[in-house]
Amino acid sequence: MARTAAVIGGSIGGLFSAVTLRNAGWNVKVYERARAPLSGRGAGIVTHPQLLDALDRVGANTADLGVQVHDRVVFDREGERIHTLPYPQVVTSWDRMHQTLRRMIPDADYHLGETLTGYADDGEGVSLTFASGTRDRVDLLVGADGFRSAVRAQMLPKVQPAYAGYVVWRALAQEAELSADMRARIFDVFGMFMPAGTQIVGYPIAGENNDLRPGHRRYNFVWYVPVSTQDLADLLTDADGKTHAISIPPPLVRDDVVSWIEGAAARILPDVFCHILDKSERPFFTPIYDHLSPTFARGRVALAGDAACVARPHVGMGVTKAAQDALALAEHVAGDVAAGLQAYSDERVPASQAAYERAQLLGRYMKQVPEAGDPTDGRNNAHMEEIIRLTAVADFP
Ligand SMILES: Cc1cc2nc3c(=O)[nH]c(=O)nc-3n(C[C@H](O)[C@H](O)[C@H](O)COP(=O)(O)OP(=O)(O)OC[C@H]3O[C@@H](n4cnc5c(N)ncnc54)[C@H](O)[C@@H]3O)c2cc1C
Numbered sequence: 001m002a003r004t005a006a007v008i009g010g011s012i013g014g015l016f017s018a019v020t021l022r023n024a025g026w027n028v029k030v031y032e033r034a035r036a037p038l039s040g041r042g043a044g045i046v047t048h049p050q051l052l053d054a055l056d057r058v059g060a061n062t063a064d065l066g067v068q069v070h071d072r073v074v075f076d077r078e079g080e081r082i083h084t085l086p087y088p089q090v091v092t093s094w095d096r097m098h099q100t101l102r103r104m105i106p107d108a109d110y111h112l113g114e115t116l117t118g119y120a121d122d123g124e125g126v127s128l129t130f131a132s133g134t135r136d137r138v139d140l141l142v143g144a145d146g147f148r149s150a151v152r153a154q155m156l157p158k159v160q161p162a163y164a165g166y167v168v169w170r171a172l173a174q175e176a177e178l179s180a181d182m183r184a185r186i187f188d189v190f191g192m193f194m195p196a197g198t199q200i201v202g203y204p205i206a207g208e209n210n211d212l213r214p215g216h217r218r219y220n221f222v223w224y225v226p227v228s229t230q231d232l233a234d235l236l237t238d239a240d241g242k243t244h245a246i247s248i249p250p251p252l253v254r255d256d257v258v259s260w261i262e263g264a265a266a267r268i269l270p271d272v273f274c275h276i277l278d279k280s281e282r283p284f285f286t287p288i289y290d291h292l293s294p295t296f297a298r299g300r301v302a303l304a305g306d307a308a309c310v311a312r313p314h315v316g317m318g319v320t321k322a323a324q325d326a327l328a329l330a331e332h333v334a335g336d337v338a339a340g341l342q343a344y345s346d347e348r349v350p351a352s353q354a355a356y357e358r359a360q361l362l363g364r365y366m367k368q369v370p371e372a373g374d375p376t377d378g379r380n381n382a383h384m385e386e387i388i389r390l391t392a393v394a395d396f397p
Contacts, residue, residue: 013305
């Protein structure tokens, strides 16, 4: 009889693990806390050769995966192109990745509205309890439940994500909303602006329903902004005065906080990026955290994706790393589960650490404190060459 696995978390990391385990002959159930199907998280995802390879290996459809960009372009404050690096790359969207993988799991095995509350691993199997009262018992438990993972909280209670000292503001503008001039100046490139102390990255992605037709796509806006721990508490406080721990749901970000970032944009950013923000739906922010679990497995329980490690978004490795975790996981548990998971952890901890450290390096460059009198025109970043060459690149093992 097929061995059984439960994957906690039905986002991209969980789906990747579910697909690789199913392909290896496991009987897999996915349990997702959200009550409604996950969709519309619609931000951009850069792809790497390792991700394309992983998608091929699991048998996912990679036709029309995203938008092909050819060049990386650094803009200065005046919106002039000051540096160009040819770097062909496909940029896709969260929705596209999620839909592709979701179709590979039968509806009967994907359970919404199920929040894991705890597990007990007795060496022979793992018993699971959910807030709904649902119970299950499986041969293997995979915690793919994100960086605030309930599985990790039980397995490694002392491991806590650490705030990196800055947030990322994100927004999406419809291509059709952009003026012809701005569209011509920025839409087709992976654009960047990098004065000391802040950084912008932007690139085109598919429109809704993976629409890749010119005129129907969107431009993804990513702006890293330093925020002290004290100011973060204010940003995380909603209009009712409730301060949210760690991050705040986008609709609850206060209007004055959105006005503040829009005002800062007008003062700091080149016109091309101001235009993108101006034409975007309401921007939202996510605090940036560092997190690397010292082990990705204990007994019959594994961690995968963001639950195991979060590399800051500068490397764009979250989805690729989750895919690599999933491939390694299914391969290692072909025999004895506990021994296989230890081997999985031994392989994936150092590999994740490489992405984690590269992302921290890029984050340090972003956070350089401007000296008094430093120009803010984005022309004088001493690390410009390195940042443009290493951002969203996976050239580590
Ligand atoms: C600004 C930004 C830009 C990014 N850009 C990129 C990029 O370019 N490329 C890239 O590869 N990655 C990128 N990422 C990261 C990427 O989105 C994630 O790393 C990736 O989606 C893997 O996430 P995950 O599935 O492991 O976790 P998540 O997406 O966080 O999913 C965890 C899931 O578990 C569910 N869950 C949580 N607790 C429970 C519970 N107790 N019971 C049941 N379910 C539960 C949640 O509801 C959620 O659906 C970016 C991230 C940010 C913030």
